[in-house]
């Protein structure tokens with residue numbers, strides 16, 4: 001038999017397929033019949049004016065808010081029917097705007113705590129396992145520019161370093177989809193540049209959805225941009241495309 005592998009002829013598969021997604025809060029549709037599709041290894045940026053529904057979309061994907069209608073397919077799973085912790089286990093990681101690290105613990109300890117249960121140093125069976133865990137923590141720390149800070153109490157990290165630590169805490173769980181809410185808010189210019197580099201490295205193994213207001217940063221990182229307005233897609237495509245779309249200029253970029 002010289003049949004080609006099934007994948008050769010399979011239709012294109014998205015990591016995430018959001019279709020006709022709607023949520024109403026007391027009759028107000030914060031997300032209204034929304035559809036969008038995220039590719040493997042893509043950085044998708046969601047932009048839009050305040051109240052457009054950006055955070056609500058992430059809340060729906062991670063199961064924090066339940067959809068009124070529509071579907072969210074993540075690989076072969078229907079996320080709208082799953083609980084928040086099941087969605088995390090399925091491989092969706094979410095970082096909120098403010099870092100939620102343990103300030104009193106070191107960088108090492110924060111990363112160690114984030115290793116999925118059953119894989120901690122303490123739960124390990126022997127030296128080899130311990131070493132694998134230590135190696136993993138060092139690898140992630142290096143990835144998020146904190147290798148020289150493993151013993152540093154997290155409280156004394158800069159704001160940007162705290163954001164990176166939290167990204168590291170998500171990465172150590174190896175999600176296939178990472179969602180980040182305004183990751184560069186409050187960062188220095190240098191930290192923004194390094195964060196763009198970090199995201200470009202992250203998506204070698206996964207996809208990322210970012211909510212962002214900083215247009216320079218969006219321009220640096222986005223493969224595609226989805227512009228939300230009143231819970232719907234106003235425009236979508238490359239940054240070049242959306243920033244020249246008169247509808248986008250009118251409701252968002254022109255202000």
Ligand SMILES: Nc1ncnc2c1ncn2[C@@H]1O[C@H](COP(=O)(O)OP(=O)(O)OP(=O)(O)O)[C@@H](O)[C@H]1O
Nearest residue numbers: 025026029030048049050051052053054055056057
């Ligand atoms: N749990 C809730 N109950 C009632 N209304 C809500 C709830 N969550 C969000 N909303 C409303 O839904 C709309 C969309 O809010 P959302 O936070 O998703 O917007 P956003 O695009 O993230 O805005 P911002 O850029 O200001 O963060 C807003 O009008 C908000 O007040």
